[in-house]
Amino acid sequence: MEAYTDKTPGKQAAAGAAEQSGLSRFWRKMKSQKVLYFMAIPFVLWVFVFSYLPLWGWTMAFQDFKPGRTFMEQDWVGFKHFVDLFTDERFYLVMRNTLAMSFMGLIVGFTVPILFAVLLSELRGKYFKRTVQTVSYLPHFVSWVVVAGIVTKMLSTEGGAVNDLLLGLNLIDQPIQFLAKGEWFWSIVTASDLWKELGWNAIIYLAAISGIDPELYEASRVDGANRLKQMWHITLPGIRTTISVLLIMSIGHLISIGFEKQFLLGNNLVMDYSEVLDLYALNYGLNLGRFSFGTAIGIFNSVVSILLLFAANGVLKKVTKESIM
Amino acid sequence: MKVLQMKKTRTAAMLLLAGALAVTAGCSGSGNNGNGNAPAANSAANAGTDAGGEAKADPITFSFFGADASPNWNNMQDEVGKAITEKTGVTIKAEYAVSGGGTDKIALMAASGQYPDMVFAKGDINKLVDAGAVLDLTDLIEEHAPNLKKVYGKYMQRLKYSKEDPAIYVLPTNDSIDQTYFDAGGGFELQQRVLKELGYPQIKTLEDYENALKTYYAKHPTTDGQPTIPLTLDADNWRIMITVTNPAFLATGLPDDGEYYINPETYEASFHIKRPEEREYIRWLNKMFNEGLLDKEAFVQKSDQYKAKIASGRVLGLIDQEWGYADAENAIKTKEDGAYTYAHLPVTMSSEFKDASFAPTGFMAGYGIAITESCKDPVRAIKFLDWLASDEGQVLRNWGIEGKHYEVQDGKRVIPADIQKQKTEDNANFTKSTGIGLYYAMGPHYGDGVKDPSGNYYTTNFPEQIIEGYTPAEKETLQAYGASTWIDLFPKPSEFKERPYGAAWNIPAPTDPDYNVIFKKAEDIIWKKVPEAILAKPEDFDKVFDDMLAQLDKVNLKKAEEIYTQAVKDRVEQWSAK
Numbered sequence: 001m002e003a004y005t006d007k008t009p010g011k012q013a014a015a016g017a018a019e020q021s022g023l024s025r026f027w028r029k030m031k032s033q034k035v036l037y038f039m040a041i042p043f044v045l046w047v048f049v050f051s052y053l054p055l056w057g058w059t060m061a062f063q064d065f066k067p068g069r070t071f072m073e074q075d076w077v078g079f080k081h082f083v084d085l086f087t088d089e090r091f092y093l094v095m096r097n098t099l100a101m102s103f104m105g106l107i108v109g110f111t112v113p114i115l116f117a118v119l120l121s122e123l124r125g126k127y128f129k130r131t132v133q134t135v136s137y138l139p140h141f142v143s144w145v146v147v148a149g150i151v152t153k154m155l156s157t158e159g160g161a162v163n164d165l166l167l168g169l170n171l172i173d174q175p176i177q178f179l180a181k182g183e184w185f186w187s188i189v190t191a192s193d194l195w196k197e198l199g200w201n202a203i204i205y206l207a208a209i210s211g212i213d214p215e216l217y218e219a220s221r222v223d224g225a226n227r228l229k230q231m232w233h234i235t236l237p238g239i240r241t242t243i244s245v246l247l248i249m250s251i252g253h254l255i256s257i258g259f260e261k262q263f264l265l266g267n268n269l270v271m272d273y274s275e276v277l278d279l280y281a282l283n284y285g286l287n288l289g290r291f292s293f294g295t296a297i298g299i300f301n302s303v304v305s306i307l308l309l310f311a312a313n314g315v316l317k318k319v320t321k322e323s324i325m
Numbered sequence: 326m327k328v329l330q331m332k333k334t335r336t337a338a339m340l341l342l343a344g345a346l347a348v349t350a351g352c353s354g355s356g357n358n359g360n361g362n363a364p365a366a367n368s369a370a371n372a373g374t375d376a377g378g379e380a381k382a383d384p385i386t387f388s389f390f391g392a393d394a395s396p397n398w399n400n401m402q403d404e405v406g407k408a409i410t411e412k413t414g415v416t417i418k419a420e421y422a423v424s425g426g427g428t429d430k431i432a433l434m435a436a437s438g439q440y441p442d443m444v445f446a447k448g449d450i451n452k453l454v455d456a457g458a459v460l461d462l463t464d465l466i467e468e469h470a471p472n473l474k475k476v477y478g479k480y481m482q483r484l485k486y487s488k489e490d491p492a493i494y495v496l497p498t499n500d501s502i503d504q505t506y507f508d509a510g511g512g513f514e515l516q517q518r519v520l521k522e523l524g525y526p527q528i529k530t531l532e533d534y535e536n537a538l539k540t541y542y543a544k545h546p547t548t549d550g551q552p553t554i555p556l557t558l559d560a561d562n563w564r565i566m567i568t569v570t571n572p573a574f575l576a577t578g579l580p581d582d583g584e585y586y587i588n589p590e591t592y593e594a595s596f597h598i599k600r601p602e603e604r605e606y607i608r609w610l611n612k613m614f615n616e617g618l619l620d621k622e623a624f625v626q627k628s629d630q631y632k633a634k635i636a637s638g639r640v641l642g643l644i645d646q647e648w649g650y651a652d653a654e655n656a657i658k659t660k661e662d663g664a665y666t667y668a669h670l671p672v673t674m675s676s677e678f679k680d681a682s683f684a685p686t687g688f689m690a691g692y693g694i695a696i697t698e699s700c701k702d703p704v705r706a707i708k709f710l711d712w713l714a715s716d717e718g719q720v721l722r723n724w725g726i727e728g729k730h731y732e733v734q735d736g737k738r739v740i741p742a743d744i745q746k747q748k749t750e751d752n753a754n755f756t757k758s759t760g761i762g763l764y765y766a767m768g769p770h771y772g773d774g775v776k777d778p779s780g781n782y783y784t785t786n787f788p789e790q791i792i793e794g795y796t797p798a799e800k801e802t803l804q805a806y807g808a809s810t811w812i813d814l815f816p817k818p819s820e821f822k823e824r825p826y827g828a829a830w831n832i833p834a835p836t837d838p839d840y841n842v843i844f845k846k847a848e849d850i851i852w853k854k855v856p857e858a859i860l861a862k863p864e865d866f867d868k869v870f871d872d873m874l875a876q877l878d879k880v881n882l883k884k885a886e887e888i889y890t891q892a893v894k895d896r897v898e899q900w901s902a903k
Contacts, residue, residue: 067435067456090846152630157621158552179625180860268560268852269624269860283849286432288841289452 061295081296094280097186097273101262102254104190110250113198114243117205118235122227133206136199144196148264151192155179179265182273189261189274204246205239212238244322252309255301277301384410385705388441389419390434391766392427392449397753403760404726409718415709417767426563434458440697442706445498445766447692451833454486454494459695460703461492469704470711472718476502476769482902483690487833488895496710496769499692501784504772506818508791509811510647511575511682514667517798519641521664525805531576531609534672538618538642548639556613556642557620559631559649565852569610569859570598572644577602578678580686580821583830584848585886587893589822594829594889596882598851604870606674610859611866624856638665655752663796669811683812684821691831694767713768716777722764723784730759738781740790749794826896835888843885850876 030037061081063074085091116136123129139147154161157175166172178184216234225233259278266274275283277297285294317323399406401416410416420441422430431449434440435456446453453459466473473496477484480502485491513534519541520526528534538555545553558568571581574597579586586597597603613619620640622630632653634640638660643650647669657665671680696706712718724731724738731740740748748755756762773786791810792800808814826832834841854873861869 065436067438067452068458149627149629152625152627175621177621177625267625267627268562268565269856271849271853282429284842284845286436287428288838288845289432289435289455289836290838290842291432291436 058295058299060292061299063292065292065295067291077292081290081293082300084293085296085300090275090280090284093272094275094277097262098255098257098276101186101189101276102257104186105193105257106250106254108190108194109197109201110247112194113201114205114239116198117202117209117239118231120202121206121209121235122231133199133202137203138199139196140200142196144260144264147192147196148261151188151265152179155188179267180269182270185266185270185273189265192265193261205242208239208242209235240320241322244316244320245324248309248312248316248324251312252305254308255304384414384416385702386416386418387443387700387706387709389417389443389445389767390427390430390441391419391421391445392431392447393421393445393766394423395419395421395763397756398763399757399760401760403758403763404729405721405760405764408721408726409713409764412717413709413712415705440699442700443694443696445692445694446495447499448831448834450495450692450695451836453695453697454490454833455836458697458699459494460698460700461494462496462696462707463493465696465703465707466493469707470714472711472714473707473769476714476771478502480688480690483688483827483900485899488899491899495691495693495695497688497690497693498766498769500689501770501772502688503775505774506683506812507773507786507788507810509669509671509682509815511645512669512680512811512815513572513672514643514645514669516638516641516665516667517796517802518661518664520668520802520805521798525802528670528672530676531606531672531674534642534670535609535613535618539616541641542618549637551637551639554620554634554640555618556644557626557631557634557640558623558644559626559628560624560852560856561626561628561631564628564649565855567649568643568645569855570851573598573603573606574600575680575682576606576672576674576678578673578681580681580684580824581828581830582824583828584844585829585889587824587826587829589824592826592890592893592897593886594893595886596847596851596877598855599874599877602674602678607855607858607870608866609674611861611863614859615863619859624860643667652753655750658796659750661798663798666796666799668799668802669814671815679816679820681816681821683815683818685818685823686828687823689827689831691827691833693769710768713764714770716783718768719770719783720777722768722770723761725759725761730761736779736781740785745793825901826893827900829889829893832889832892832896835892837888840885840888843880843882846880847877847882847885850880 059071062076062078064077064080065074120129120133123132155163155178157163157177160175162178163172163175167175178188212234216238217230220230220234255277257276257278259276259282262274262276263279281294281297284290285297313323313325398419398421400418401407401410406417421427426447426449428449431444431446431452434444435452435458438456438458440453440458444450444453444459450459474481477497484493484495484497486494513528515528515534515537519537520528522541522544523537526533526537528537542553542555547553559565560569566584570584574581574586577600579597582594582597584596584598585594586600587594610619614621614623620626620634626634632650635643635650635653636656638657647654647667650667654666671682673680694710696703700706713722720738724740727733730744731738733739748761771783773782773784775783777783788810795803803809803811803813806814834844850873854869854876858866858869858873
């Protein structure tokens with residue numbers, strides 16, 4: 001980070017004097033900033049070892065990888081595993097589930113915490129505000145295993161709170177088997193995710209809101225803005241940068257939504273709605289000893305993520321002039 | 326937020342990436358070498374192998390991975406574990422699969438080439454064999470393991486891996502040698518209180534079973550204030566095989582051949598669920614569901630919820646194996662003298678079928694312990710396993726320590742009453758502190774009913790001991806049916822012909838990648854469609870079931886069945902070779 005912040009003005013200067021030899025300028029600059037470069041080395045190495053070295057394993061996707069053989073002894077098969085992947089019907093089903101759940105998660109998991117943060121910041125009572133905030137982010141620290149247990153119990157047909165409530169209100173006359181209905185699975189996952197992460201995701205917005213200059217609010221009050229108008233014209237624009245950056249990053253993660261939720265809440269009945277890409281890679285790749293196939297899924301995953309990230313970045317840059325690259 | 330501009334740095338990143346690739350290329354040269362090579366001929370000095378294994382040896386630690394969960398594992402700090410370390414100098418550092426039979430863990434091992442010294446891999450051993458990860462033990466056994474040779478005896482032929490690869494990679498430790506079954510843990514289960522109140526009626530068919538549940542449920546809709554559940558199942562992941570699809574073949578007279586029905590004449594393998602008889606069994610479950618007798622949550626609940634229900638005592642009937650619910654049953658064992666424990670009944674679809682739970686298989690080699698190529702000292706490892714197989718080792722593993730866990734009275738091994746009580750009523754803690762039962766799968770063992778040179782049984786499971794372990798309610802039920810243990814109610818092994826391939830579930834899956842993918846797809850279809858059929862309206866049942874069969878055809882199940890047929894035939898040929 002230090003290196004970047006320091007380099008930025010330098011770069012602007014370089015753009016101004018383009019006719020000067022770029023390389024010699026670069027070396028001179030580097031020399032004068034050698035301490036900063038030195039400080040950056042551990043982090044560059046870190047990224048290297050954990051993000052770039054493993055890329056070597058991608059070669060596996062183009063082989064019929066057999067464990068126990070050396071690299072030279074593997075059979076190279078080109079794009080065979082990608083062809084297998086794209087011709088498997090199940091893959092499209094799994095993609096549908098993955099994208100459906102991540103889009104639902106993105107929409108709900110994005111708007112609600114912002115709303116929550118804005119409303120929370122409007123509260124006057126300091127202690128009440130803090131209590132609500134703390135209570136709301138506690139579920140973030142509960143493991144999915146436990147959350148899945150709670151959700152299953154809540155939705156149980158036998159003494160589950162949700163069914164009891166619906167029965168009590170005479171809205172239904174038979175308990176509903178929520179977890180046996182495939183078409184409801186996505187919503188259940190999204191709702192439980194929201195419950196778990198709402199408070200936690202709101203923290204960063206709350207921090208951004210507290211960074212807004214209070215004078216802006218005073219000025220708007222003088223101009224006669226009511227609280228709704230203040231929220232709309234000051235709070236929301238004030239955290240716009242935060243929102244766009246987080247949006248771009250979560251779009252980049254759209255396809256890699258993990259599998260704990262789906263794995264723990266799913267059952268055989270809803271398999272067609274609950275199997276996501278990571279589970280598919282586990283079941284049809286690793287567990288069957290198809291390491292190459294699993295790697296092909298991993299490559300697909302990464303490529304799509306990068307494309308999504310650039311697309312989101314590009315679109316937002318055009319629309320809001322904000323971007324992370 | 327700062328806007329970071331880093332276009333120029335991209336070129337630099339590319340250069341770095343190229344460098345990284347070069348570095349890794351250099352590193353990966355030192356991979357594993359070849360297939361099942363002979364172990365380094367070290368520790369030849371350690372040749373003092375007398376049968377007792379008294380030779381005091383330097384302490385050594387072996388790492389171990391077990392594919393079955395072992396929640397009571399105590400890092401060898403239990404009494405038996407300490408005794409083993411004292412005798413052999415070996416400490417085992419074990420890791421066990423938590424769920425799913427360790428499939429993912431073993432796949433990772435194979436991919437990374439990092440193995441523990443010893444592995445108990447069950448059906449996934451083929452992955453390790455393919456990776457050249459496990460040692461051929463043939464010579465090691467010949468040179469260092471007199472006890473192993475003695476224990477396996479006439480079954481040595483069955484230890485060989487396959488027709489093409491006759492090496493011994495695995496010491497079978499999952500099955501017992503020359504086992505006589507004295508007790509049954511499967512069949513259909515009914516609580517003793519149900520049978521007692523109904524006056525111990527004859528329960529032989531699904532109809533009898535259903536009537537018993539229905540009658541009792543009508544009279545006792547609640548148990549301790551909570552609704553009674555007439556019948557529940559555990560369909561959480563692979564458990565669906567145990568409580569739903571396996572009972573389909575058991576109730577229709579087939580022995581356990583895994584997912585397959587093996588034609589006894591032609592050895593042709595086909596998925597058993599396709600049999601018309603089993604459709605009728607699943608239809609019966611559908612009927613039970615629609616009549617409200619089958620728990621509505623049966624296909625949604627997880628195993629722990631299933632067990633919680635059983636532990637509350639309000640589930641009247643189960644269709645499971647005892648190991649699937651034993652810890653839940655233990656929790657209610659003492660309540661009302663065991664009225665809430667379960668009787669095991671050989672229920673079949675109609676009287677024309679005979680429950681084949683105990684059809685003989687002969688000794689089931691296949692699942693067992695293997696020594697890997699990364700083992701520090703294969704000779705010590707085989708000697709350790711050999712010691713576990715010795716009379717002394719087997720008695721220690723089964724009975725515990727003399728004077729502590731059993732006594733010898735007039736030349737007979739007896740478990741004192743207080744120890745037995747602890748063992749029956751608080752089994753988890755008993756296992757944890759004594760270690761009895763923890764070393765079961767680590768070494769080969771004789772089965773129940775085999776006697777050692779002193780005339781005592783090797784295991785603690787013999788009729789007197791088993792009856793000792795029953796609750797009063799169980800004894801009462803058995804007496805009413807004129808039996809002394811549950812197995813007396815089941816058809817005898819002698820009524821069936823031994824299958825020349827043992828049992829098909831234990832044949833290693835062919836490593837053909839197509840086979841595995843088809844099998845997995847078929848399994849997914851069955852696991853999804855069978856519950857769907859059971860939960861359907863009765864008039865829709867056939868539609869759902871036919872749809873399942875059509876989907877199975879679509880994934881080309883025929884091909885998998887053909888490959889498996891060949892595997893069965895090869896096994897028959899290999900095992901019948903002399």
